Amino acid sequence: MPKKNERTIIAHFPSSTRAKAAADALAAVGLTDNHIRRNTRFGISQDDVHSDPVSNLAETLTGLTVYSADTPNDENRAARVLMGADPSVSGYSARGYGLAGGYAFTLVAFVPDERVNEAVRIIEQNKGFV
Structure with a gap:
């Protein structure tokens, strides 16, 4: 502050x-x-432990790319699918994209x-x- x-x-x-x-x-x-x-466009926070591919602790693809590892698996499955389909997951949105x-x-x-x-x-x- x-x-x-x-x-x-x-x-x-x-x-x-x-x-x-x-x-x-x-x-x-x-x-x-x-x-x-x-x-991110999803209001999620980074979780370094679960998003770390080197230590084989990644829960999801979106946990590695849009840092969604803190999103509960059972809370909103549709949202998790949409996050995985987002262009930012593929790396095509390094610039711009809202x-x-x-x-x-x-x-x-x-x-x-x-x-x-x-x-x-x-x-x-x-x-x-x-």
């Missing part, structure tokens, strides 16, 4: 790795109040007024769009 004499910077990224790189670069210069969020900012990941950073230009430069160096 921004404090007095702080600005909120909202940047959009095509991938979580680019957003994380920007957050890490900001943290390296002491700007640590950063938050990365996955934008997402806030046009990209799938958003970085929100709270920075002091005097460091806004520095933070924006770091974000843009990491392929973010402010």
Whole structure:
């Protein structure tokens, strides 16, 4: 949450790795109040444990792609089918497709007024769009 004499910077990224790189670069210069969020059209949240294909813990295809692992299996089966049929599952919607900012990941950073230009430069160096 921004404090007095702080600005909120909202940047959009095509991938979580680019957003994380920007957050890490900001943290390296002491700007640590950063938050990365996955934008979806489904109001679901990321669950790293169930969405991790490396450890063989993925419950569903949509858990890997639209981060729907937190969606109960029996709550609304029709919604799960529609999520699986969504173009974002195939990766064809990396840009645009009805997402806030046009990209799938958003970085929100709270920075002091005097460091806004520095933070924006770091974000843009990491392929973010402010």
